[in-house]
Amino acid sequence: MTARLVVDLRVFRRNLDAVRRSVAPADLMLVVKDDAYGHGIAEIVRAAIDAGVTRFVAFTAATGAEVRVAAGAEADILVLLASADEELDRALTADLQLGVGSTALLDAAVGAAVRTGVAPRIHLKIDTGLHRNGIRPEEWPDAVARAATLERAGALVVDGVWSHISEASDADDDAARVAFDAAVATARDAGLSPRIRHLAASAASFARAEFRYDAVRIGAFCYGIRPAGGPGEDVLGIHPVASLRANVVDVAGDGVRVDVGALHGLPSTLAGLADVDGGGEPRRLISVGALESIVETWPDVKIGDDVIVYGAGAAPSATDLAELIDTIGEEIALRVNPLVERVYIEA
Numbered sequence: 001m002t003a004r005l006v007v008d009l010r011v012f013r014r015n016l017d018a019v020r021r022s023v024a025p026a027d028l029m030l031v032v033k034d035d036a037y038g039h040g041i042a043e044i045v046r047a048a049i050d051a052g053v054t055r056f057v058a059f060t061a062a063t064g065a066e067v068r069v070a071a072g073a074e075a076d077i078l079v080l081l082a083s084a085d086e087e088l089d090r091a092l093t094a095d096l097q098l099g100v101g102s103t104a105l106l107d108a109a110v111g112a113a114v115r116t117g118v119a120p121r122i123h124l125k126i127d128t129g130l131h132r133n134g135i136r137p138e139e140w141p142d143a144v145a146r147a148a149t150l151e152r153a154g155a156l157v158v159d160g161v162w163s164h165i166s167e168a169s170d171a172d173d174d175a176a177r178v179a180f181d182a183a184v185a186t187a188r189d190a191g192l193s194p195r196i197r198h199l200a201a202s203a204a205s206f207a208r209a210e211f212r213y214d215a216v217r218i219g220a221f222c223y224g225i226r227p228a229g230g231p232g233e234d235v236l237g238i239h240p241v242a243s244l245r246a247n248v249v250d251v252a253g254d255g256v257r258v259d260v261g262a263l264h265g266l267p268s269t270l271a272g273l274a275d276v277d278g279g280g281e282p283r284r285l286i287s288v289g290a291l292e293s294i295v296e297t298w299p300d301v302k303i304g305d306d307v308i309v310y311g312a313g314a315a316p317s318a319t320d321l322a323e324l325i326d327t328i329g330e331e332i333a334l335r336v337n338p339l340v341e342r343v344y345i346e347a
């Protein structure tokens with residue numbers, strides 16, 4: 001198979017610079033969930049470290065441990081969804097910080113500290129309205145009082161307070177910010193001094209300075225994935241890092257056969273809707289099979305020629321494709337089969 005995801009680490013570094021300039025003086029926490037949005041965690045983390053990124057966000061302890069290996073001992077790595085005892089132990093052993101979204105998890109973290117001998121550094125999560133986990137506002141005063149007691153006893157350190165917002169409606173986000181500020185004030189009144197408050201992801205951190213606090217958790221924009229229905233790459237100063245490419249394997253009649261298909265992650269619903277890059281120009285994607293697709297032919301095409309499905313040249317971006325089928329660019333990026341080879345362009 002010639003289908004491959006070409007990951008241009010030069011573009012990634014430029015995006016990191018653009019993102020950091022946009023959110024300064026807030027710190028960038030690079031989100032690397034889902035294998036760094038399909039780009040490959042080890043290479044992405046190493047490139048980010050080279051570019052001076054010091055904070056990372058993973059979902060699971062296993063991923064956080066991979067980040068630790070790639071990032072080295074100094075990086076701050078926050079794991080958002082570790083909750084089972086063995087995961088907590090693994091996180092503490094790898095010197096990962098823990099996102100804590102319930103009082104039960106606060107106690108579980110103390111249990112992990114006893115087992116591993118490592119005092120956890122935690123980031124307490126307040127639920128500011130998304131109801132996706134997070135300590136409910138009515139439970140927050142008790143939770144921060146308990147955390148303060150544990151901190152005074154040396155059982156843990158509360159490094160951060162955070163929440164997650166929809167970024168779909170300014171009014172909802174504004175209400176979330178009010179709830180967030182109140183939660184931080186309550187935490188301080190309880191005797192905590194969280195150094196890192198973080199609320200925003202890509203969209204809000206660019207559009208709304210008051211959402212940046214001490215740090216922002218950004219994934220999509222660092223990978224050059226713009227929001228569906230939102231501002232363009234040029235406005236944001238970012239460019240797609242990954243491009244999905246494959247070769248022409250047969251030339252016959254009006255269409256050429258290209259060996260990338262639905263099993264590689266190309267949504268079959270794009271057939272007849274999307275134009276891909278063939279010979280440097282947009283060519284209609286005529287049909288999508290399991291392993292191969294048919295693309296409108298072009299003059300002088302030959303077997304072995306490159307077709308770019310998205311991400312570079314005359315091809316659409318992942319978000320351009322997503323908009324054709326009512327989804328988001330992340331969905332297009334995450335569909336690329338892990339078995340599709342990742343090819344890295346270094347500096």
Ligand SMILES: *Cc1c(COP(=O)(O)O)cnc(C)c1O
Pocket residue numbers: 031033080164200201202203217218219220221
């Ligand atoms: C995915 C995620 C982010 C990053 O979102 P982007 O829009 O990709 O920047 C931030 N915070 C949380 C909790 C997330 O799950």
